[in-house]
Amino acid sequence: MTQNVTAPAQSPRDAASLVPPVDVVEDTAGITLYADLPNVPKDRLHLHVEGDSLTIEGEIALDAPAGTEATHTEVGLARYRRVFTLSRELDPGKINAEFVHGVLTLRIPKAEQALPRRIAIAVD
Numbered sequence: 001m002t003q004n005v006t007a008p009a010q011s012p013r014d015a016a017s018l019v020p021p022v023d024v025v026e027d028t029a030g031i032t033l034y035a036d037l038p039n040v041p042k043d044r045l046h047l048h049v050e051g052d053s054l055t056i057e058g059e060i061a062l063d064a065p066a067g068t069e070a071t072h073t074e075v076g077l078a079r080y081r082r083v084f085t086l087s088r089e090l091d092p093g094k095i096n097a098e099f100v101h102g103v104l105t106l107r108i109p110k111a112e113q114a115l116p117r118r119i120a121i122a123v124d
Helices: none
Strands: 022-027 030-036 045-050 053-059 079-086 096-100 103-109
Antiparallel strands (some): 022 030, 045 053, 096 103
16 A cells, blocks of 8 residues: 555644544545544635645634633644645545535545556557
8 A cells, every 4th residue: 555645743833733633545546534623613624735735724613601711621722733745646636525523524536647547458
């Protein structure tokens, strides 16, 4: 199996963000990423592709009832951020994204030249 996506080391900018867990599944046609982003509304989810970098960012919506104050908070950061380096085998121009029940599903197909193909044999 070819490793198509890598997660680089965190930079200081990433230190103030939660890192969402991501599963990566590869098949012959491309890869599928499943990112868990609980409490992120769709309008606060942002995907960016620049060069060979894919960035997933989402702001968490944790609204406390009016007149209350948290006495204990385990999620102290209000955003997720994860950056991946895409392989040249993938076609970032054809990414398909779906966001259902806090799970982001990204389908990234392989580029045409990276797909396996059958070669016809001419008969004389």
